Amino acid sequence: MNVFKTLAVASAVSVCMAGSAVASTLDAVKEKGYVNIGVSGKVIGFSAPDAQGKWTGLDVDFGRAVAAVIFNDPEKARFTPVAFKEAFTALQSGEIDILSRNTTWTYQRDTKLGIDFVGTIFYDGQGFMVKKSLGVTSAKDLNGASVCTQAGTTTELNLSDYFVSKGMAYKPVVYESADEATVIYDTGRCDVYTTDTSGLAARRSTLGNPKDNIILPEIISKEPLGPAVRQGDQQWSDIARWTLFAMINAEELGITSQNVDEMMKSKNPAIQRFLGVDTNYGEFMGLTADWAYRVIKHVGNYGEVYDRNVGPATVLGLERGVNALWTNGGIMYAPPIR
Amino acid sequence: MSKVARSETQHPRRNLLNDPRVRGWLAQALVLMLLVIVAGYALYNIAHNLNKAGITTGFAFLSSPSGFDISQTLVDYSSRSTYADAFVVGILNTLLVSILGIVSSTILGFFLGIIRLSPNWLISKMAEAYTEIIRNIPLLLQILFWYLAILTPLPGPRLAMHFSDIAFLCNRGLQIPKPIFEPGFIATPVAFLGAVILSIFLFRWSKKRQLQTGRRFPDYSIAIALLVGMPLVAMMLTGFPLHWEMPVLSGFNFAGGITVLPELIALWLSLTLYSATFIGEYVRSGIMAVDKGQRDAAYALGHRPWMIYRLIVIPQAMRVVTPPLISQYLTLVKNSSLAVVIGYPDLIHVFAGTALNQSGQAVEIISITMAVYLIISLFISLIMNWYNKKYALRGL
């Protein structure tokens, strides 16, 4: 009898503790005191902890920007590595608030999986990496090759499409995680490793002898990588979307983390609006007037973030290419803030 | 839980709550209610979550094209095949590695069990050491060890180890010749089938004769001669309608022949080595369970050691060995799901992995996968029940 009583009391108490669901993500995040960002966790340049356990990367900096917008403190972002397999469920179930995990924006994911992509942070495309010693210079020479890739990704589907369309055969070797696929590729189990080119560059830097591997020139798909939020909370989706746009707009306006304080005195009305000098655009999203200022002050504009994490000076050494601003020949373009 | 409150009855009858039957029904009603509430809540949440996420439920996705390729397919499959086809491919791959593993681990396990009881001290200690080492190391670790530390570091196809140019071993797997059947080959399996039927009749007849006259007939040797001879003769008569397709290095990989994937080898090898230690233990305890008097009596009758094993010990030991042996087979089938870590395309990897992520139908796919394993285990326990009914010792 006491067993039943104990159980009853225990369940009553735990129900009380588990309750109190909050409707708005922003309020929930403010109450928690931090924003939880789901990252991939092992892709250098996008999200990886360094030797001291501090997270760095393009995806990570976006998470910090969101934290800066809400809390005026980029360190209020907590990063949770999520496996690709659980990424969408983690977002749907509220385990993470934002998914910033170099995920490709596709029609089905946007419409069918209950998540909303808020923009593109990196325009990417799928490519192939091979060992130099094979003497292959083009993807058209890959007939009959063994190809390592990760299970359940768009990569796997594009791969099949590409070989079918070129009338070539290949042997798929599919693993649950990209880490595993990379390690196995390095052992020589496969001739080719395929994923997005940014991923190829990041993965190549972790191989035994990066210089022995080349990335083939063919790009076989469009892979716009971007952060995603849960469907159904328009305010939260706006915050994530305009944080990204703010970073891009800042680069276009020439505002950097160094000169942002001087820019406050700028006479340019676009810059004034952007920094909220005498407007309060932040309130439309439930934020403060200086929301965009915080992003730039704490994290920097898109160009700074790009150069710091994946640009030519880093291990990845990726040129801006299509990711340059539309004014510089790229396709990176953000709607104006007004 | 009876002390909640006294019921306010006027009758001098005893309190209803103290009646064990009433209490039992009350408890059951409570549990059932709780279960219905929890299950209903979970179902409501699933429906709500899926609805909000805009995921369509149902099994319609099974007939849409999958779009991905699979590295080992026992039936025709391409990226234009459906999810249902991928599901079949996954099941067949699971069954393939399970059956291979069951056969080889049974052989190795019986061998281990018998030599552990050998009078030869050294060999029985070696078998014991093997058993103690292998079964105390996680299977997953062994699979990874064979795959990542032994098989993938092998040289590439161009430097493959070869066995007189017939078979090749490299990090792409084992390449062996593939038999190509020509018309007329059908005679050979037919002849084999005939030999099997003949042997069955032969065994029946020889057993009857032995019961009546006491004379033994060399049934085993004649049956083996039939089983080998008849297909051979049939093949000769039809003019060997069979040739072998040799594996040849072409481009990146070997072309022709059969490729046994390194994933399959690693999984098969480790399932065999691991399960054999358990089977060996069952066999050992089964043999030890046979009363020593049985063996002594057989010695006294002048049987040779091998005959004693074959005619007296093994048949009696099998009664003890078979039930745990069958559940070990079930464990082996379930353990084959560890394939997922090395990318062997079994049911879990292909269906609960790739197909789940491509289609997003988590609930349906996990349920189907579990149902398949449940059916397999139900099937195996049916066999076990049948066996127990047939062979268990009755009324001693």
Added chain:
Amino acid sequence: MSETWIPSPSLPSPKLDSGYAGWVKNNLFSTPGNLLLTLLSIALLVLTVPPLLRWGILDATWLGDSRGVCDEAAQGGSTGACWVFVKVRWGVFLYGFYPLVERWRVNFTFFVLAVALFPLFAPILLGTTKRKMVLYLLAAITVLFWLGPIPATFIACYLFAPFALDRLLQGKPFLELFGNQVVAVLTGIGSALLVGVISYYGIFLYLDEKAAGAIGLTALVLTLFLLFISRLTASGWHWVFLFTVYPVFAFFMLVGDIFGLPLVETHFWGGLFLTLVVAGSGMATALPIGILLALGRRSDLPVIKVLCVSFIEFVRGVPLVSVLFMASVMFPLFLPENVTFNKLLRALVGIAFFYAAYMAEVIRGGLQAIPKGQYEAAMALGWPYWKMMSLIIIPQTLRLVIPGLANNFLSLLKDTTLVAVIGLLDLLGVAKASMADKEWLGFTKEAYIFAAIVFWIFCFAISRYSVYLEKTYHPSHQ
């Protein structure tokens, strides 16, 4: 004529049948077939053991702290293992990525566990209460000098509380203190609630609101146990403490975020530490659930019986991998919005329920072996079901099924490696992850063999311990 028969003195046993030579002859070379087997096995040993020894020990690189040492050795023609690889990542193998400065918390948690388990698992080594007291005092003093006064106070309370409570309640069941049972029960529940509420608010007001719920609930449960399970022995108290106080303590110690301990999120957990957490908590939760399931399966109540049977048979029919996949992919969908479960917790729940089904089958076997007279005697005394089960039947059953439980625990320990499949970094996961380290590529064998040795030591120790327990506790040995 009578002849006296004088027996000739018995011959000494044949030389070749006694002594070392005889042993060798009888056990190794008795027949030609045997001789052949012996020679074959010697050949096999010669082929395998010396190369393994050379690779693993003689030619191996032990000293140094960078990859350069091993590369030099390899260039010098050595083909041995590079144990420097393991040495350099020793901390990672043990703790995963648990922050360096916080690792003492892991040590401390396990130290407390070891101290708490010692008297339960090796009662023979301790024997008398006096010796126990001395040992506990030593442990408390060690902690005092090692970690400071607060942990020392805690561990002292933890260790000595059973004795104090034992003294306090000896021979005086709470229920008999009052004349009326209803009054006793109401008083008991009332005081338990009071204790719970007081500790809840005590913690809430002075320390931290996060800990308050858990600690209040623990205090409540403990008080209930204290009052309603009369005449508990000291070891019974240890178990109660172990299953109620220790988990709460370990949770806050390892996760942190209260009492000034920084938060360590579970995705930093890893290595042997995580393996032991999964195995330990898996066993601790699976056993009670398994007992309930086994009782349910043998119950006369049809609904309960059907539910338990179908659960057990369902779980035993599916592989653990699929259960873990379900826990990681499907389970979040069962929960309402914004209520989330930590990934590690989900895996723990999956493993606990999975193994509970196996435990249930083992315990059912034991229940069937208990003579009917035991049930009948208890019923004749008018004992209610739960009292009969918990004091008469279950203790005897558990003794009977020790080997089966130990086997299950072994499988559980080995199956903890499966959490690597859903991305948790247990010992195997860490070994796998460390192979992907750019600085240390190509030491796959070392990583796996090291992990294998660690697992082997644990599993082998458990199997031997179960043999010892069986000998000590099994009725046929007493």
